[in-house]
Amino acid sequence: MNEHAKPFSGRYVSSDRRVREDTRFVAGAGHFVQDIERPGMLHVALVASQHPAATIEDIDASEALAMEGVVAVVDGNELSNAVNPLMNGLDTPEVRRFPLAVGQNRYAGEWVAAVVATSRALAEDAAEKVKVKGEKLGYVMDPEKAMEADSTPVHPSHGSNVLLDRTFDWGPVEDDFARSDETLKLRVTWGRNSTVPIETFGVICEWNAWENVLEVWASIQMPKYADQIARALGLRGNDVRVYYDVDVGGSYGVKRGIKHTVLAAYLARKLGRPVRLIEDRLENMRSGDAHGPERIFDIGVAFDRDGTINAMKMRALDNAGAYAGRAPFQLGKPIGAIVGPYRINSVQYRAQSVTTNKAVQEAVRGFGQSPTNYALETMMDRVAEHLGMDRIALRRKNFIRSDEFPWEIPSGSKYDSGDYHAVVDKVLAQSGYEDIVAERDRLRADGLCAGIGIAACLEPSGGNSSFEPLLNPKNRTSTWMEGSRVNVDALGDVTVTIHTTSSGQGHETLAATVVGEVLEIDPDRIRVVRPDSLGSLPGNSPVGSRMAIMLGGAAANAARDIKRQISAIAAHSMGVAPDAVTYAEGVVRGPDGRTVEWSEVVDIAHRRFHDLPEGTNPGLTASFIQQVPTGVALPKDGKAQMYPCYSFEFHVVLMAFDPVLAKPEIRRYIIGHDCGTVINPHIVKGMTLGGIAHGIGAALLEEFSYDAEGHLMTQSFLDYLMPSSNEVPEVEIVHHCTPSPFTEFGQKGSGESGYLGAPAAISGAIHDALRPWNIHLNKLPIRMSAISDAIASAKENT
Amino acid sequence: MKTNLTVNGQQVQIDVEPRVTLLDALRDELGLKGTHAGCEHGVCGACTVEIDGEAVRSCLILGVQCDGTEVTTIEGVAPAPGEMDIIQDSFCATHGLQCGYCTPGMILAAKTLLAKNRDPSDEEIREAISGNICRCTGYGQIVEAVRLAARRLRESNAAAVEAGQ
Numbered sequence: 001m002n003e004h005a006k007p008f009s010g011r012y013v014s015s016d017r018r019v020r021e022d023t024r025f026v027a028g029a030g031h032f033v034q035d036i037e038r039p040g041m042l043h044v045a046l047v048a049s050q051h052p053a054a055t056i057e058d059i060d061a062s063e064a065l066a067m068e069g070v071v072a073v074v075d076g077n078e079l080s081n082a083v084n085p086l087m088n089g090l091d092t093p094e095v096r097r098f099p100l101a102v103g104q105n106r107y108a109g110e111w112v113a114a115v116v117a118t119s120r121a122l123a124e125d126a127a128e129k130v131k132v133k134g135e136k137l138g139y140v141m142d143p144e145k146a147m148e149a150d151s152t153p154v155h156p157s158h159g160s161n162v163l164l165d166r167t168f169d170w171g172p173v174e175d176d177f178a179r180s181d182e183t184l185k186l187r188v189t190w191g192r193n194s195t196v197p198i199e200t201f202g203v204i205c206e207w208n209a210w211e212n213v214l215e216v217w218a219s220i221q222m223p224k225y226a227d228q229i230a231r232a233l234g235l236r237g238n239d240v241r242v243y244y245d246v247d248v249g250g251s252y253g254v255k256r257g258i259k260h261t262v263l264a265a266y267l268a269r270k271l272g273r274p275v276r277l278i279e280d281r282l283e284n285m286r287s288g289d290a291h292g293p294e295r296i297f298d299i300g301v302a303f304d305r306d307g308t309i310n311a312m313k314m315r316a317l318d319n320a321g322a323y324a325g326r327a328p329f330q331l332g333k334p335i336g337a338i339v340g341p342y343r344i345n346s347v348q349y350r351a352q353s354v355t356t357n358k359a360v361q362e363a364v365r366g367f368g369q370s371p372t373n374y375a376l377e378t379m380m381d382r383v384a385e386h387l388g389m390d391r392i393a394l395r396r397k398n399f400i401r402s403d404e405f406p407w408e409i410p411s412g413s414k415y416d417s418g419d420y421h422a423v424v425d426k427v428l429a430q431s432g433y434e435d436i437v438a439e440r441d442r443l444r445a446d447g448l449c450a451g452i453g454i455a456a457c458l459e460p461s462g463g464n465s466s467f468e469p470l471l472n473p474k475n476r477t478s479t480w481m482e483g484s485r486v487n488v489d490a491l492g493d494v495t496v497t498i499h500t501t502s503s504g505q506g507h508e509t510l511a512a513t514v515v516g517e518v519l520e521i522d523p524d525r526i527r528v529v530r531p532d533s534l535g536s537l538p539g540n541s542p543v544g545s546r547m548a549i550m551l552g553g554a555a556a557n558a559a560r561d562i563k564r565q566i567s568a569i570a571a572h573s574m575g576v577a578p579d580a581v582t583y584a585e586g587v588v589r590g591p592d593g594r595t596v597e598w599s600e601v602v603d604i605a606h607r608r609f610h611d612l613p614e615g616t617n618p619g620l621t622a623s624f625i626q627q628v629p630t631g632v633a634l635p636k637d638g639k640a641q642m643y644p645c646y647s648f649e650f651h652v653v654l655m656a657f658d659p660v661l662a663k664p665e666i667r668r669y670i671i672g673h674d675c676g677t678v679i680n681p682h683i684v685k686g687m688t689l690g691g692i693a694h695g696i697g698a699a700l701l702e703e704f705s706y707d708a709e710g711h712l713m714t715q716s717f718l719d720y721l722m723p724s725s726n727e728v729p730e731v732e733i734v735h736h737c738t739p740s741p742f743t744e745f746g747q748k749g750s751g752e753s754g755y756l757g758a759p760a761a762i763s764g765a766i767h768d769a770l771r772p773w774n775i776h777l778n779k780l781p782i783r784m785s786a787i788s789d790a791i792a793s794a795k796e797n798t
Numbered sequence: 799m800k801t802n803l804t805v806n807g808q809q810v811q812i813d814v815e816p817r818v819t820l821l822d823a824l825r826d827e828l829g830l831k832g833t834h835a836g837c838e839h840g841v842c843g844a845c846t847v848e849i850d851g852e853a854v855r856s857c858l859i860l861g862v863q864c865d866g867t868e869v870t871t872i873e874g875v876a877p878a879p880g881e882m883d884i885i886q887d888s889f890c891a892t893h894g895l896q897c898g899y900c901t902p903g904m905i906l907a908a909k910t911l912l913a914k915n916r917d918p919s920d921e922e923i924r925e926a927i928s929g930n931i932c933r934c935t936g937y938g939q940i941v942e943a944v945r946l947a948a949r950r951l952r953e954s955n956a957a958a959v960e961a962g963q
Contacts, residue, residue: 018890025898026886026905028832028872035831121817197933198836198844199899249834249899250933281837504897504934682893686935690896693936717841717931725924725937754936 007737008677008745012516012523019509019682020528021502030247033202033219038274041204042071044264045123047113047130048287049105052357052710053137053154056104059113063129069122072271073130074263075113076100083266084232086258088324091474094158095355097323099263104137106154106322107357108711109286116267116275139357139710143296143319146354154322154355163320164328164353164471168335168638170410171346176311180302184386188378189779190371190759192294192319193702194364195694196722197503199249201257201288202278205268213534214265216242221251221503222258223465223480223540226533232262233269242533248503252694253363253543254290255503256326285715291704292364293330294319297375301382307389307397309342314375315350318368320361327361328353330368332467333544336413336642337369337458340376341420342398347410351471357710365694366459366752367544370759373457374780377760381454381767391454391764392428396421399456402738412639413460414630415646416740416748418674420456423650423736427672430734436654436668440768443656443667449791450667453653453765455757459675460643461749462549464631465540470640478634481625482550483537486515486558488620490606492599494519495527496555499536505751506683507547511555513679514744518559520585537623545749548679549645549740554626556744561622569604570596572613629742645740645748647675649688651761655769662788664700664766666729673753674736677746685733688754693728695758701727703781773798803864805830806874814861821845823861824871832872832902836931843930846903847871853910855929872902875909884954885909885947894943896934904930908944916952920945 008014024030047059061073076098085096096102101112113130117123138152145151146161153161177183203218214235222228226240233240248255260277268275279288300313316334320327331351338347384394400407402419409415427433436452443450464480485497496511508528516523540546568578570588573596580591586598604611605620612618629644650672657664671688678684701721705713714720739746759780766782767775773794777786800813805828812827821838824830824847833856836844840858847856848870875883882890885908895901904927911918911926918926923944924937932940 019893021898022890022893022895023882025895025901026882026889027876028830028902030832030898032831032834032899034825034835195933197897197899198842198931199834199897248897250897252933281839504895506896682939686893686896686939689936689938690932690934691936694933716839717837718839722931722933724928724931725941726928728936728938730920730941731936731938 007739010517010745011520012513013745014678014681016681017513017523019506019680020512021506021508031245032199032247032249033204033217034278036204036217038204038206041274041276042116042118042271043120043123044267044275044277045115045120045127046111046283047115047127047132048109049101049112050108051136052108052139053104053106055134055137056101056112056132057135058133060131061113064115064126067122067126067129069118070115070126071118072116072267073113074267076102079263079266083262084234086232086262087228089468089472089475090163090324090328091472092158092163092324095155095163095324099259107359109359110322111287114263114267116271141356141358141706141710143317143354143356146356154357161354161356163324163355164331164351166471167348167350168411169348170639173311173313173346173348176346177302180310181304182386183300183302184382185300186379186382187778188297188375190293190295190374191703191780192291193698193704194290194292195252195254196720197250197252197255200279200281200284201255201260203257203261203264204274204276205261205264206274207269207272209272212239214240216240216261216265217246218242218257218261219246219248219255220257220501221248221253221541222256223543228258229261229265233265238534240533244499244501244530244532244536246501248501251503252365253367256362259289281717282715285720286712287359289325289360290362291321291359292361293327293368293371295371299375299379301379303383305387307387307394309344309383309398311346312344313348315352317352317354319356319358320353321358322355323360325360326363328471329467330361330363332471333367333460334369334372335411335467335470335640336460336463337646338411339409340373341400341456341458341648343400345410358706359712363543365691365755369460369752370698370756373756374760374763377455377457378763381764392424395454395456396424413642416644416742417738418646418648419736419738420648423648423672423674426736427650427652427670427734431652431670431732433652436652440654448656449659449769450656451765451768451771453651453655453761453763453768455651455761455764457649457757457760459545459647459649459749459752459756461545461645461647462628463544463546463643464628466635466640466642470635476634478631480540480628480631482539482554483623483625484511484551484554484558485537485621485623486555486562488562488602490602492602494521494525495529498528498530498551499539500541502542505542505547506680507542507551509680509683510548510552514552514556515559518556519563538625542751545751548747548749549743550626550628552679552747553744554624557624557626558622561624562620565620565622566601568613568616569601573604573611644742645676647748647750647753649673649753649757651757653761653765655762655765657769657787659791660788662784662791664784664787669729669731670734671731671754672734672736674738675750675753676737676740676748679745679747684750687750688733689731691752691754691756692731692758693723694755696728696762697723698780699759699762700781700783799862801862801865803866804868806870812861816860816862818861819857820859820861820864821856824856830871830873834899834902836900843907844900844903846906846930848906848910851910851913853907872905875905884950885912888947888950889943892939892942892946894935894940900930900932904932904940908947911944912948912951916948918948
């Protein structure tokens with residue numbers, strides 16, 4: 001099985017090549033949704049609710065409608081009579097969600113009406129004149145209170161706030177707890193944050209009545225987007241055309257504006273004109289429905305005195321916000337790596353998702369894995385602390401060993417490959433870990449708080465969305481395919497297709513590189529295009545760190561098919577069997593040394609049917625639909641094979657801060673990273689560094705905070721703080737390559753790297769720095785005020 | 799209101815409402831879509847342009863305030879279509895971007911830095927771009943790009959001096 005025991009060595013794969021997309025962006029020539037002008041285009045502004053929950057008795061739009069340039073005002077009643085509820089992956093039919101609130105709103109800022117005008121400025125002016133009448137309702141913001149039986153239900157007809165409450169028992173958990181020397185409990189909380197791209201979500205919809213087609217341009221990163229639009233509007237699948245050549249200004253999971261799209265599409269059909277809805281920053285932060293997980297973890301862990309972790313009980317309570325969204329499933333992905341890189345024998349996992357009167361969650365980088373890793377790694381630190389054991393030694397003791405792969409974890413997923421011990425050794429050696437320890441001690445001697453943070457974690461990648469059928473038995477998903485097509489035109493030039501939008505991941509570079517690798521031709525000669533959704537092969541968009549595996553696999557396999565066709569045509573022209581020839585750099589060589597050039601094969605394929613082997617279609621084209629490697633079956637007995645590939649990362653951070661001011665400063669940041677074969681080193685490096693920056697934000701700065709009255713307090717970039725170039729340090733990357741046995745070149749995913757371990761590592765460094773006071777700060781983000789307050793009160797108490 | 803200004807070396811007149819920002823005037827009146835709206839309250843720097851040699855957030859200045867100024871946008875940076883300047887090429891060399899949305903503002907911020915400081919330290923580079931938020935890169939490859947551009951600009955200047963130009 002392990003055909004890639006050694007790292008893949010290619011001509012183009014892994015080589016230092018530029019990222020082709022960069023050229024248009026440095027010239028300001030990207031093609032973003034905001035840059036698209038359609039004749040007669042109308043603009044939408046939203047009327048937002050002022051209370052966390054209130055009935056909607058009457059909407060008086062007369063003053064707005066009388067204003068110059070205002071074309072229409074639409075409310076939730078009108079919209080919900082015309083469109084179907086938005087897709088809800090769980091089996092909770094009474095938790096209905098429409099783009100505009102219907103009957104009542106469920107969080108402050110939720111859209112209650114849409115104002116359409118000839119310019120955005122006029123629409124905003126008019127939106128201020130729309131009067132909404134209603135009665136305030138009870139509301140709940142805290143997920144534990146929302147669980148209580150007498151809590152105000154956010155969706156009264158659903159009966160309670162519980163969307164999901166499922167307990168999994170994998171292995172002899174109780175026995176393992178009983179036989180262990182020690183047990184420990186801890187609670188940690190992951191604050192509500194998000195990736196907050198610099199481009200807000202935007203969409204333009206246009207209804208072409210003569211062709212019966214809805215045209216959509218959007219800043220989107222969403223699986224099955226066109227299907228969802230069609231279902232919501234009651235259109236045929238082939239009535240919706242999504243343009244995939246729109247550049248997306250950052251997403252990291254969240255650009256899934258289905259509610260915006262359904263609203264704009266309805267308005268475009270109703271008004272017979274193109275309609276543009278681009279969020280402003282306030283709409284994006286408050287009501288774009290793009291917040292990330294907010295999660296309380298209660299963990300029990302059972303271990304022996306030698307540091308062996310035997311079992312874990314984890315309860316994860318997630319605050320989904322006002323509607324289900326993708327929140328419950330973000331409790332599902334971590335099941336595929338529930339023990340991290342450790343040999344934990346048994347696990348009990350209780351996943352709870354509840355509604356509250358907060359904004360809706362969307363998929364955020366890692367899809368719930370980063371919070372879970374933060375909980376796991378904090379658990380490891382606490383066990384080490386309890387035993388007085390070195391944190392790295394404890395991790396090394398429990399790591400799965402390189403000769404044990406493929407390794408099946410208690411929840412049923414098999415890890416493909418890895419060498420965790422080797423990565424840790426490399427990081428410690430290359431970073432000069434002893435010097436880091438000495439530096440920490442020197443800083444402490446200078447009177448500063450200084451600490452080292454450690455985190456080891458996995459990046460599950462390329463999965464087939466098995467958490468959907470696992471958490472909802474009515475869902476029968478067992479594929480999450482991706483397609484690509486390779487054409488060789490009549491001039492012999494190669495064009496590859498991608499069937500999704502991209503948001504900075506470099507998919508054009510990826511596709512060109514792997515096709516160039518297989519065909520042994522310079523990738524710079526290969527063009528990459530994105531047909532619209534009606535001209536596309538099936539695909540599932542760039543989610544779950546899947547494209548290197550899935551698009552890389554599809555394009556490589558399509559190219560292999562082209563190579564096979566070329567060899568067969570050339571062999572036929574030489575009068576020899578197809579398996580008697582060899583292909584090298586576009587030239588086919590026969591057993592007797594004769595060669596047939598690329599141009600000759602192209603000429604035969606495109607012009608000379610009479611020279612083609614029998615049964616061969618003319619033209620040189622190949623499509624390939626890649627199925628998820630290892631993704632062959634539905635979940636069974638509460639277990640699932642979730643991801644084919646598991647990347648590994650190991651973080652070491654040195655932090656220091658003044659004990660009074662407590663502004664955390666990162667002095668060193670080293671990450672060991674193993675994502676198998678790297679297709680493009682620049683892209684993987686960028687993903688890793690960018691992920692760490694997101695992790696720094698989540699650990700220290702970023703949170704969507706609500707006040708007791710249910711209003712979002714951090715709704716601009718002045719109060720939702722994001723790391724700038726002053727907060728993100730220079731990061732040292734230590735590379736390692738353990739190829740995956742399941743992918744074309746041994747590649748694994750890396751789109752979420754950095755983010756998955758950074759929050760845990762930073763939290764760990766702060767705790768190491770606070771060790772003299774034995775302080776535990778159990779909630780992210782850890783703001784400087786929380787640190788200084790904790791030190792001050794610890795000093796008072798001693 | 800009629801306003802006269804120079805944009806990317808060309809004298810233009812725009813006729814905009816007083817409340818229209820320079821950002822919207824550039825994008826909607828002049829069709830220069832390379833300048834991007836990020837937060838529209840002056841924090842993220844995506845809309846950065848150069849006005850009379852200074853990096854300025856075009857969402858915080860009104861179009862009518864720009865009367866008589868010289869404005870450079872990302873469209874004015876490349877010497878010719880398909881030909882990048884040294885800073886743009888350096889961003890490509892180090893992959894100092896991903897989604898490309900903050901990139902025009904980042905390049906204008908780098909350009910104004912390098913016009914004033916031909917040999918900036920990493921700290922000075924980080925300071926110069928600290929008003930430009932990038933959510934993709936974590937800034938590492940952007941700092942590398944500006945460092946590389948500074949070196950290449952110094953070398954090309956030295957070569958030009960040597961050649962007696």
